[in-house]
Amino acid sequence: MSTKTRTPVMAIRNLVVDYVTQEGPLRVVDGVSLDVHAGELLGLAGESGSGKSTLALAAMRALGAPGVIRGGEVLLSGDNGVEDLLRMSPARLQEVRWSDVAMVVQSAMGALNPVLKVRDQIIDALVAHGVPKARHAPRVAELMQSVSLPPETADAYPHQLSGGMRQRVVIAMAIALRPRLLWMDEPTTALDVIVEREILELVAELSRKEGFGVVLITHDLPRMLEVCDTVAIMYGGRLAELATVDVIHRGGARHPYTSGLMAAFPSLHGDESALQAIPGDAVSLRQPPTGCRFHPRCARAQASSGCMDRTPPWRQTNRLGVACHRADEPE
Ligand SMILES: Nc1ncnc2c1ncn2[C@@H]1O[C@H](COP(=O)(O)OP(=O)(O)OP(=O)(O)O)[C@@H](O)[C@H]1O
Ligand SMILES: [Mg+2]
Numbered sequence: 001m002s003t004k005t006r007t008p009v010m011a012i013r014n015l016v017v018d019y020v021t022q023e024g025p026l027r028v029v030d031g032v033s034l035d036v037h038a039g040e041l042l043g044l045a046g047e048s049g050s051g052k053s054t055l056a057l058a059a060m061r062a063l064g065a066p067g068v069i070r071g072g073e074v075l076l077s078g079d080n081g082v083e084d085l086l087r088m089s090p091a092r093l094q095e096v097r098w099s100d101v102a103m104v105v106q107s108a109m110g111a112l113n114p115v116l117k118v119r120d121q122i123i124d125a126l127v128a129h130g131v132p133k134a135r136h137a138p139r140v141a142e143l144m145q146s147v148s149l150p151p152e153t154a155d156a157y158p159h160q161l162s163g164g165m166r167q168r169v170v171i172a173m174a175i176a177l178r179p180r181l182l183w184m185d186e187p188t189t190a191l192d193v194i195v196e197r198e199i200l201e202l203v204a205e206l207s208r209k210e211g212f213g214v215v216l217i218t219h220d221l222p223r224m225l226e227v228c229d230t231v232a233i234m235y236g237g238r239l240a241e242l243a244t245v246d247v248i249h250r251g252g253a254r255h256p257y258t259s260g261l262m263a264a265f266p267s268l269h270g271d272e273s274a275l276q277a278i279p280g281d282a283v284s285l286r287q288p289p290t291g292c293r294f295h296p297r298c299a300r301a302q303a304s305s306g307c308m309d310r311t312p313p314w315r316q317t318n319r320l321g322v323a324c325h326r327a328d329e330p331e
Contacts, residue, residue: 007077008035009180009213010059010085010101015072017051017058020065026285028054030237031072033314036181036213041204043224043245044217045261046234047282052217055234056183060103061085061093076100078180099129102174103183107190111170112158118169119154125176143172146206164195171203181213188218196220200227221265225249230319233258236283236293239314242321254322256298292325300326 017029028051036042044052057063059074074085078100085096105111113121122143123136131139140154147168158166167187174182184203188196200216204227207214218224224231225245233241233255241255253259260278280297283289289296291308301307305325312323 006037007082008037008075009077010036011073011075011077012055012059013073013075015055015058015074016070017054017063018068018070019054020068023286025068027070028067028237028285029058032234032237032239034232034239034242036215038180038213039207039211040230041207041214041216041228043228043231044215044234045219045221045224045231046240048219049282049285050234051237052234053185056103056185056215056217059085060097060101060183061088062103095129098125098174098179099177100179101181101183102177102179103185104170104174104187106186111173112166114158117155117157118161118172121169122154122173122176125173129177131177139176143176146175146210147172147202163191164199167191167195167199168202171199171206175206175210175212178210179212181215182207183215183217185217186219187216188220197223203227221261233261236288237285238293238323239321240294240323242316242319244319247320254320254327255294255324256300257294260297292323302326305329 012032012034015029015032016027018025018027032055044055046052054063054067057067058069061074063069069086072086075082076085076096078096085093088096119140122140126136126139141151144151144154149165149168149172153161153165153169158169161169188199191199200223203214216224216228225248228245230242230244231248232239235257241253241258243253243258247253248258248262253262257278264277278297283293291306291310292298292301292312295301295307298307307325310325312325314321314323
């Protein structure tokens, strides 16, 4: 893709997020840097509790208590140049939400107002962002078409629609103001597998057609590798690897955790007997291991490389990045 050299739509820099708990602060996102480009589909994967949703909420500045952003920048580039979303005025934040960056969360029903027809919910968003009245009806019609819903869906209430249709409505709302970036956190877990696949394909198609970037968080790694261009793998609140899907498919993952994740999905290598869960327990953020957080579970960890006592630095070239002391050493 030619997006590599362009300014990213969103550049997350050294983001640090804690949850303030009774037992003290819990560092859940620990220095994550990540770029998302226009038209790029970036998958964000990692075990449950690795900090994916927290990263998404913080990057959207939608993180509520007890979450606290301790440091970093979320640089958004748009018509006003580059702005740090974390330091924007509330008024400016209102403007950029939906029109520059939008987010789709897990529960489609939760995202919709049950007492408003689809059309009126979309129009509310258009009005809030100053879209002239004459554009409302045509935009609603366009959006229904974009997400492959019959035009009359606009006149339904959410409860009259199936789960898959509701999810399409939520996507239509999210893209109503033509954002340049869409975050989707487990957008399809409430849906059956076929509907889920259709929704992800729809988003991929819309992203390519309309040119917006997507960050897709899902546990469905095989599907992620089907629809995404790039994958970012998180482990214990840190980024372990950033790789293109091509590299992953060629078996070129450089972080042992990424390789372990891939091996845990039989459909990625077609041999169910080779299914291997990663041994050991998920990392405790309360008492994370020293050095590389993955080292207690890593077959390649060795003291002489520093795995046990030094945090592996993040090394990135173009769209490939890894935080592993041994990434450059031969097997
Ligand atoms: N409100 C909260 N208060 C305290 N700790 C929290 C809170 N929300 C999340 N956490 C903790 O933060 C860590 C990261 O959670 P997060 O939801 O970001 O992970 P995730 O990668 O999205 O997981 P999943 O794949 O299960 O959705 C977990 O250890 C979780 O227990
Ligand atoms: Mg989550």
